[in-house]
Amino acid sequence: MNAPLVAVAHGSRDPRSAATIRGLLDVVRSVRPELDVRTAFLDLSAPALGDVLDSVHSDGHSSAVVVPLLLGHAYHASVDIPTAVAEAQERNPLLRVRTADVLGPDPRLRGAAWRRLLHAGADPDDEELGVVLAGAGSAHPPANELVADVAETWRRGTSWAGVVAAFAAAAEPDVPTAVERLRAAGARRFAVGSWFLAPGRLPDRVLERARECTSAPLLAETMGADHGIAELVLRRYESALGAGRERPRLSRAG
Incomplete structure (x- = not known):
């Protein structure tokens, strides 16, 4: 058994x-x-x-x-x-x-987050798109570094103006700071990728902050099922x- x-x-x-x-x-x-x-x-x-x-x-x-x-x-x-x-x-x-x-870490997580972002409308060839990859944030640095590593992988593999990891709590940068970094890099449109498995308070906080500091951002759903x-x-x-x-x-x- x-x-x-x-x-x-x-x-x-x-x-x-x-x-x-x-x-x-x-x-x-x-x-x-x-x-x-x-x-x-x-x-x-x-x-x-x-x-x-x-x-x-x-x-x-x-x-x-x-x-x-x-x-x-x-x-x-x-x-x-x-x-x-x-x-x-x-x-x-x-x-x-x-x-x-x-x-x-595992490539299947990165693949799930990537599929959700593409489904939200992010075009890998859009040179004016800035992407925030948003995670929960942790006092344990390796957990945050994992999100940053995924963001860097996406940056290298696309034509986007940039990809910046951001966090809902316990770590920096937050979403508005990430958006400002992307604007400085030439981004004119914005998307938010989700490094969350399921909806909840922290993912909602990320989406709320993104809507406050950007115009009509593309918002990926959580990785889910x-x-x-x-x-x-x-x-x-x-x-x-x-x-x-x-x-x-x-x-x-x-």
Whole structure:
């Protein structure tokens, strides 16, 4: 019997976020219909990761693979998920839990964001187009560098006036600053690419700021239920199974 795949996302008060995550996991199920795929969240949405792992055990499974639906490795991946997994294993000592890597970096994420941007109307040959690639922002610099690396890849591969990574919170530059840099580089039209998996407060903040400082910008949707990302989720699951990794247990004392 295959170990259930427990996909865990951030969670949000915005119901569109959970609906988008469930849509992505429906695509995962369509690719692997025999696999037990379960949805979990870290905060603000239900069910919680610990509750889902409890249900995996109560349903008679001896193991599970947690796949973080996170675009980069920051606090959620290094603290929140290991803590929830360790607490679930304390409650269910016979349950073996392996935790996969986060989704990024991976070309399939870049491909999903690229397709959303093209669908919004961005023309790779438009020399007067400036593109803001907007992400959440993190206090963990490598997570921000990942977004900047994607922006640089797009800049090199297009005729655009420029591509600048910008962040909704916790990192610089913000969207207005990125737009000013693009104007200085010769941009006359603007587009906003989305380095977000699902809608929510931070993506909405990005769109609002873009509308405030530009005229009729092209706005890409979040990556969402993309087939390439579904394949990436499954790749992370299979890699965790193959590596046979288990998260070290955390003591109650920390």
